[in-house]
Amino acid sequence: MLSFGIVDDDAVSRLMLQTIIEKGGLGEVVGTAGSGIEGEKVLLETTPDVVVIDLLMPDQDGIETIIRLKEQGFQGKYVMISQIENKEMIGKAYQAGVEYYIQKPINKIEVEAVLSKVNEQWKISRSLQEIRESLTKLNLLHTGLDQPRKKRTAREIMHQILMDLGIVGESGGRDVMDIIEHLTLHHKAAGIPPLKELYEITVRSHKVGQLDVDKECKAIEQRIRRTVNAALTNIASIGLTDYSNPKFEHYAPLYFEFQDVRLKMKEIDDQDKPEKGKVNIKKFLQVLYLEVMDRMKSEG
Template sequence: MKVFLVDDEKGIVTGLKKLIGRYIPECEVVGEAYNGLEGARLIQDREPDIVITDIRMPHADGLEMIAMLKDAGCPAEFILLSGYADFDYARKGMQLGVRYYMNKPVEEEELRDCVCKVMNGIREDRDKLQEVDELKQEVRSRILESTLRDIIDAGGDNSVYVGEWLRMAGIPEEHTRFVCALLEFDGGSGTLAENRMNPVFRHVDRALNRFRGVYRFRYAGSQLAIVVAHGEDIESGEIARSLNRLKEAVFRELQLSMTAGIGMVKDKAVEISSSFEEARHALSYKVIQGARTVISYPEIRSLTGERRNVPEELIDKLEAALNNMDEEKCISLIGEIFCWMEAEFIASPAELQLLCLNIVLSSVRKMSFQQLQQNDFLGRHILSLEGISRFRTLERLEQWMVEVIQGIIAFNLEHNISKKKDIIAEVKKYVAEHYNESISLAELAARYFINPYYLSQLFKQKTGDTYLNFLAQVRINKAKELLEKTNLKVYEISQTVGYSDTQHFSRLFEKLTGCKPSEYRRNSNV
């Protein structure tokens, strides 16, 4: 640690330097001064950890020097050299926060004990500060993760909220383009244990350090979501090359196999959710492209555009039968679909596999990732390469698809996901009861085993409004009631209705009511 010495007697300064050099090797004397004014100037320049200073000195005594340094924000710890007659000075030193004293003449043992005590105190304080900083960083990371989850799951009908969220997260919106990626690591949800997350994050940051803003977080199970925000020169090809380098690095250094899906580059922040949905769709094609690949959405779009597609009418019927958990009807429709394939003379194994994948993905598009992953059978047959890629004939593929549909129905029955359930009514009831809690779209989707993107679309279709508008209106209505009937302060009401950021609450309140919370309270009391 760095030590600075201040005393108007040069002999004392020289003696202290020798004692410190001989008995306290952990310390380095970085400067010395012979009066308080000179000491104040040099200490601010040298930034020592510990200052040993006499009290009685010309120009400015030790206490005046300490007061000047404290006013300037100096974080050093001070040791006062005092005689038995300097009790009044020592008392003033205590008022300045000085905790350590030594009597003149200074003995080597007293010096060593006092300086070691100061060093231990400094280390303890620094450890506490580091803990606080780490806690703040964790809180910021949680807020950012929650914000990004809301953005990628909200859909394009929430432009007002997306802009507000980006401001809260400190993500620039103007002159910025956005692109999303979804990474999946082989080995199931246990692959990315907490102790492995930080090394993976460091590799992500290193691979994408060319871009202005890179925001990454665990999305679900063994999946990581990435949102890249950059200037107008961002290109999807450059993202793909960066993720290919990342894929090789995590395999080489962490022994992790990674597959990635990349959405399209978007010019507007409200399209972030669209880019993420494209990335998720691209990732699902790993059953065709293979594991340890980087798959971009434009690549998939061109791939599917060149091939024949199963009639949408059959897909819709299969989806409806699956929703009603009508196993017999599902099997019958799968038979019709494969009759169509045979009539179309589709014989290429790759094309058969791709068509089957499209059918399954279309049929389960309402399901959440958690719903697919929680069921061991579905995880093996939809989320891994063990299923579709090894079946190369119509008969085997048809059998595989029947097993997948039966597995989905069995899962729904096991978890009491009734075909009669009105998901939107249940969501609205849950929000009305839990409006003061953190209830993001992703959390609701997981609760009701439904794809968050689909839930967003279904909510808008059923109610004519977005989920986020509905949640905000429920909270603001409760806030209005509290403003009218209680004396709670605005920040207390903000927290009571579920908003930890009072400024965000006030802006939203004004947006939805036309006046600030304080104005609303005054008007309601007139």
């Protein structure tokens, strides 16, 4: 069964689309969002097969959201939905990767017809993929050769970890990846250098003028702090829903202090009495560095 994500700033439209999809037996809605920026984050976390996305949204329009998702490796299919009839805008949407366009106001019959086509295409694509995989296995069996496994780069490994933590789209995600990539290339000890030193190295790698180094270091620290806090929030949310979730069991005790996770869970669960949880940036970067190095060794 197909999984769907819905991104539309109109709550009524989101509900109507979800009802049509699920009651019509077209698939399961695994994530919804009311804005482009929120949608980007939700879709990277839930990775639906198909995204139904509004063209015009106040913070980040549908086309920009699709482009950003593709840049971050998201591979779902896109269906655009909008009141806009401008051919130039619709053309840009198709160029960005949209496969179908649904005109608002929402018409149940049209939505079902379009998404049924998407469903059929997905089934055909999956069947072809299965055939290709079967032929590859038969060929390997016939030749007696094992398919060589491509060794992933540090950034590819980090991308997967940040996706698991739900922070690929966060502004500090790039800073984190720059720091860890530098450590994997130039640092061999188990411990990591002081944070200030890491921030300065990252700033200088961007070729920032001398007078701006301190200012940029503070900006990096703020971005990373927000990003690590977002990771803590995402993991705590998973723990509230399912304490035995593999992501929670792996990342919660490894990347964060136990008391910080508990405080964040309490904050999410009881918003009337929020607890001010904190994050340990150095521990987060230390663990991420060690895990990336460990995975690179195991794949090497």
